[in-house]
Structures are given as structure tokens and as C-alpha cells.
Amino acid sequence: MADLDTRMNAVKEGIARLAALAAPEHQREAGELAEAMTRELDSAIAEAGAKETVHDTASPMPRGPRHEEIRCPVCSLRSFRFQKGTLRRSEDSNSGFEAFFHCLSCGHEAWHEAL
């Protein structure tokens, strides 16, 4: 993972340098593209880290899911709310994490993939 980090950081640096080389009239566009690419890389790195075995405690643990309120599987309202402090690793979920959710509408509670 450390090796991957080093390589990805080198790529990110390259992207930033490339954006700086753009002609003045393309500077803004290049900057935005560089930012988007860097974000994409960051999430790829996070995903790669999540897919590693649970024994690897070095991979960073997110503070919470990106979407704290999702659609409830029972009442289908967008009131299925992430319960703070319940985020945990899960080998079954694509994101590598799951969290406990509580529906403010119907009261349904369940573990759900943390997206």
C-alpha cells in the first residue's frame, strides 16, 4: 500500500505540474481537470486501501460515509440516517465499510454499506 501511495502521489504531482504548463487561456480548465483527476485518484486509493485485508490497520478509516442520509429500504424515504460512530469495516461491501442506519420515518434499523 505504501508503494501504491508513493506512485499515486507521483502521478498527482505530475497532474498538478501538467496543469501549470497549460496556456494562460486554458489555465482555469486545466486546473479544474487536474482537480477532478486528483479527486478520482484519491478515491481510487481509498478503495484500494479498503479492499486490502482487515489486518491492514494502516489504511485510513473514514470518519463517516459520504452519504449520511440514504433511501430507506423499507419505506423508501430518504430518511435512513447514519448513526455516528457505527462505521466499521466490511469485507462484503464494495466500499469496504458499513455503518448502522436508523430510519427517522419508519424506525427501520439495519447495517448498510457506507457509500
Ligand SMILES: [Zn+2]
Ligand atoms: Zn423507513
